[in-house]
Amino acid sequence: MIGLWHAMIEGPGMKMKVQFKLAKKSSYTLDVVCAPLPLPLKVTSIEVEGNIVRGVGHVFWSPEESWSVQLAFGEEAFEGELYVPKFGKFPLQGLRGSGPMLSEAIMTQLEPYRRVSPIPERSDEDIRLAVDELLKKLSLEEKIGQMFQCMASNFSFGGAIASDPPEKLVSEGRVGSILGAFDISRVFELQKLAVEQSPHGIPLLFNADIIHGSQTIFPVPLAWSCSWDEEAIRRACAISAKEATASGIIYNHGPMVDVTRDPRWGRVVEGAGEDPYLGSVIAKAQVEGFQGEGLSDPETLIACLKHFIGYGAAEGGRDYNTVDISEGTLRNVYLPPFRAGIQAGAGSVMNAFNLFQGVPVAANRFVLKELLRDELGFDGVLISDYGSIDEIVHHGNAKDNEEAARLAVNATMDIEMVTRSFEALPRLVAEGKLSESQIEEAARRILTLKYKTGIMDDPFRYIRPEKEQEYHFHPDHLMESREIARKSIVLLKNNGVLPMTAGRGKVALIGPFADSRDLLGPWQFSRYEHETVTLYEGLEGKGFGTNQLLYAQGSEVNAPLEGGIEEAVAKAEQADIVVLALGESSSMSGEAASRMSIELPEAQMRLAEAVAALGKPTILVLTNGRPLVLQWFETHPNVHAIVESWFLGSQAGHAIADVLTGGYNPSGRLTMSFPVHGGQVPVYYNHFSTGRPVTAANKQEKYISKYIDGPNDPLYPFGYGLSYTQFAYSDLRLSSDKLSASGELLASITVTNQGKAAGEETVQWYVNDCYGSVVRPVKELKGFQKLALEPGESKEAVLRITSSDLAFWSTGEGEVAENGSFVLFVGPNSRDTLSAEFELHD
Known part of the structure; x- marks a missing residue:
């Protein structure tokens, strides 16, 4: 029964292919994909009796309703029934393998409609x-x-349309x-x-x-923004267009x-x-x-x-x-x-x-x-x-x-x-x-x-x-997905436990995302969801054998799993290191998925507490679509590393494993601040000052703009991210401390890799307009450069500033750059910066 199976369904005006992927590690898993309608049929429970498999799940457009499937497997064929609300019951008879592509059926019909000669080149005037x-x-x-x-x-999303x-x-x-x-x-x-x-x-x-992808799925946009790599994002969008337009x-x-x-x-x-x-x-x-x-x-x-x-x-x-x-x-x-x-x-x-x-x-x-x-x-x-x-x-x-x-x-x-x-x-x-x-x-x-x-x-x-058959899920597209996924991962904490090395002891892989394919995120309609690489599979691909990987789901995403914590603790006790894979399901992010609490669900927190109590070196790997409250994990001494992986797409498991094992030195930098507590929200770096700003000198005073039960600052600020090496900033220089309205000012900084691993640093330049006709933010990003540095190597980053870079909109004035004093900041994130002052004048 283990492996990939398919069945063809034909009805009035419809032909559909359903694929079933059955796998087993410590327990059975079933993935179900439909084409051409990419119905996300998530399995919430599965029963296996001999050669009979039964699966049940909820449908995203009507959470109170369930779909179901029953399959009876032979050596090379199966039969059964699929029920989907709004679509009805479908008898199934299928075979082993992925089956034919549905688009083959229209090739002959399409031939008379193909244009042989090129279309005319039309100018705008034409x-x-x-x-x-x-x-x-x-x-x-x-x-x-x-x-x-x-x-x-x-079919409609939301209410019915007349x-x-x-x-x-x-x-x-x-x-x-x-x-x-x-x-x-x-x-x-x-x-x-x-x-x-x-x-x-x-x-x-x-x-x-x-x-974020047509059939090959790339990281969700919040994730790929953390790469700060516009060329990689441009390529991902071009591939997405190539696959979509073929269809x-x-x-x-x-x-x-x-x-x-x-x-x-x-x-x-x-x-x-x-x-x-x-x-x-x-x-x-x-x-x-x-x-x-x-x-x-x-x-x-x-x-x-x-x-x-x-x-x-x-x-x-x-x-x-x-x-x-x-x-x-x-x-x-x-x-x-x-x-x-x-x-x-x-x-x-x-x-x-x-x-x-x-x-x-x-x-x-x-x-x-x-x-x-x-x-x-x-x-x-x-x-x-x-x-x-x-x-x-x-x-x-x-x-x-x-x-x-x-x-x-x-x-x-x-x-x-x-x-x-x-x-x-x-x-x-x-x-x-x-x-x-x-x-x-x-x-x-x-x-x-x-x-x-x-x-x-x-x-x-x-x-x-x-072209659909050629382009969809093409190996080159998967390679690009893996590359940008690696660049999107942000290392938030590392007390020396990362990178891991295959062959050195046993790894307990625990959590609802340890072997889940729910790594694509919302707003994707891929027919290849069942081919998503899980974290378990990614580590297998890095040389971790089945005798090294001790897997336990531990809990559901939003609910306890009977005996789950006990099984997880038992596996963790046998391990030398624990990878705790927690997060949000795809349905918890995206449109109509707002959350009051941006903490991990209670069931996952109880699992984390039980596993961390063992005192084993523990790595938290997050799958999610928003900043979360991670204060407990940041401060807990037994959570040694935090890896923000977001929803990374089709090659997620490989990309995460590349980072965990040091095959790729993490270079992602946050594009949203992570709060210490949900009560701080919204918290962002480019805020205005107040008339009573909190400072290091006055933070003990009462009548200033602060909370009495926590900090103003985020846990992890905009631009933040760690590496497996250390970068030092020195020798900030300005070509002048004066900038004329028609001139240019050059700023430069030397960045040195002081560690033992090659790495990439994202140098971030910020400006504060100290005073003016309207208040400006305490910092505003004005440029960035990515520097690849070998151990011991130094490079210079340069920012060119003109008056247009300092312009803003104000009532009555429109876009304007006002004369006055400015502070330039540079550093690895919006918090930890060096600074220099300059003045704009006529």
């Missing part, structure tokens, strides 16, 4: 003229049809884009319907959330470039952390990775910057909650990554769910028209987030959906995602509440994007089943 000609042929209703997006099936079936919408020209067509056959079917049956044969855009996906619902300061918010996992400068660097890299040299290349993907704007400031860290920020905060904190993404050429922007100045962003003309389009110069497609136009009514900004539609179009919204409020647009135009020219401008932007992608000349150019 596209403008072509769009003009097409718009002349379209009725008002047909233009509005381009402004709708529907789901590829009747809508006609997608086939009817497509054939009648009442939809211009499709969300959630995970199957290349479905893409082909709907595109063929649009081209052959809709009134003007206008092809569809196919949209999906390709957040017909044209339009990405990403990247998310929200600045995030509150780890209670589940969507911090999708962003680059708390800093606007680093967020801007990474936003640019992601857009360039997804869109390549231009959208005419069928292996590039339209990048959609989300969520414009301020979504990361949701009160209490609760998703979809109220946001109340000043325009200065909006522009100085939340806007820079969007500006960088737009300057990089992002083809689309998606609105945020929140309010700004009391008006929902989806209806906010200041935010979407005046700021985004007029000021930033964005001329691409603006798409609503899922249901956000209907939600204008729920916010209390419109009395009904018709009014919500009017407000959204007045704010220059182009596409309504999934819902159907825009069906009121013909009546609004007829009543003079909207002009036909507003509708035409929206349709123009959508059609322009369709011409830019080449689908107007070759509607089937993205449907490439042969």
Whole structure:
């Protein structure tokens, strides 16, 4: 029974492949993957009796419901039944192995639709003229049809949507884009319907959330931001685009470039952390990775910057909650990554769910028209987030959906995602509440994007089943995933226990993530989830034999496991070193996954306490999508190391094992501060000073800005991360202590590797504007360099500063750099720095 098995399921209008991976270490495990719908069927319990296997689990869209499977295995075949809520019962008859790829079935059907000659090269002017000609042929209703997006099936995320079936919408020209067509056959079917049956044969855009990988999964964005390696991030996005577009996906619902300061918010996992400068660097890299040299290349993907704007400031860290920020905060904190993404050429922007100045962003003309389009110069497609136009009514900004539609179009919204409020647009135009020219401008932007992608000349150019088979989960892509995963790992604590060495004693591998494949994180839809490398498998690959690895799950992620702690303690007692693999499940991070408590679940804490009480050298390896409260682990003398591995993707186990064994010297640096206590949240490095700041000299006083029961400072600050070697900073030099408005100042620092291992240091430069017309943060990141240093080697890092680097937005003045005193800081993180002063003058 052990190994990989598959079964094919055929129903009305559907063909699906289900794969089962059965494994056994101390107990049985079962992984279930479905294609083409990447249903995350997590097994919560498994029973094995002879050759009969039964599995049960909860479904993510309805946690109160369970799916189930029963399989009876022979030598090379099996039979059984699968039940999935909303989809029903499926009889199973299958064979050993992974089985054929579903895309093979459409190769013959597709052949007559392939374009032999190359598509014409169209200039912007050519596209403008072509769009003009097409718009002349379209009725008002047909233009509005381009402004709708529907789901590829009747399945929806969240509440049910009242809508006609997608086939009817497509054939009648009442939809211009499709969300959630995970199957290349479905893409082909709907595109063929649009081209052959809709009134003007206008092809569809196919949209999906390709957040950190298509089939090969990379680290979640919060993790890869900790690499501080924009080139590696750019390559990861380019590979994601290559895999997604092979399956017909044209339009990405990403990247998310929200600045995030509150780890209670589940969507911090999708962003680059708390800093606007680093967020801007990474936003640019992601857009360039997804869109390549231009959208005419069928292996590039339209990048959609989300969520414009301020979504990361949701009160209490609760998703979809109220946001109340000043325009200065909006522009100085939340806007820079969007500006960088737009300057990089992002083809689309998606609105945020929140309010700004009391008006929902989806209806906010200041935010979407005046700021985004007029000021930033964005001329691409603006798409609503899922249901956000209907939600204008729920916010209390419109009395009904018709009014919500009017407000959204007045704010220059182009596409309504999934819902159907825009069906009121013909009546609004007829009543003079909207002009036909507003509708035409929206349709123009959508059609322009369709011409830019080449689908107007070759509607089937993205449907490439042969490339799907070649690219998906390609070894080169897996190698890139492993490389960036290693760079994303942050070493938070190490009292000499790391790196480990294979062959030296026994290792107790304990915890719910010790042999789990739940290492991909949220917002991924890979059909290769069962191929995710576990931590156990990663250590096996490093030479740790089964006689050395003593495995015990110990607990579930959120609940005790009967006898689990006792088994874990027994295994730990036999070991020379303990690796404690704890964390969050993928469902505990991401959209609609806000948490009041950002501590590890109680069941895991009890397990950790029992194991640490043995006094064995213990390494905590974390799998998670947000900063967690780790004070107990930091201060406990028997937890000797803490490795923040996040959700690392398809090669997670290999990447973690590379770091644990010293095959890779950890170089990741935090992009979100980790609090000492949840009561500090939000805690971030680039805060303002107060009129009564706490200092080393006054910290014993009462009437200052501090807590009486804990520190102000985080446990681990922004930029923090350890290495297996030690770096020293010396000889900070400025080319001058004066900087003119039109001049340049050079700062340099010498960094020396004083340890015995080669390593990479991320040199971080910060600035404080000491005083001015408005208060500025105590520190702001202005640049960084990564230096690879051999033992004993020294290198120089240099920062060039101009007045534009010191500019900020203020009411009445706009973007301005004010004369005055500045402090430059440099160091390995935002806390431990050297400093020098300079002055800006006319």
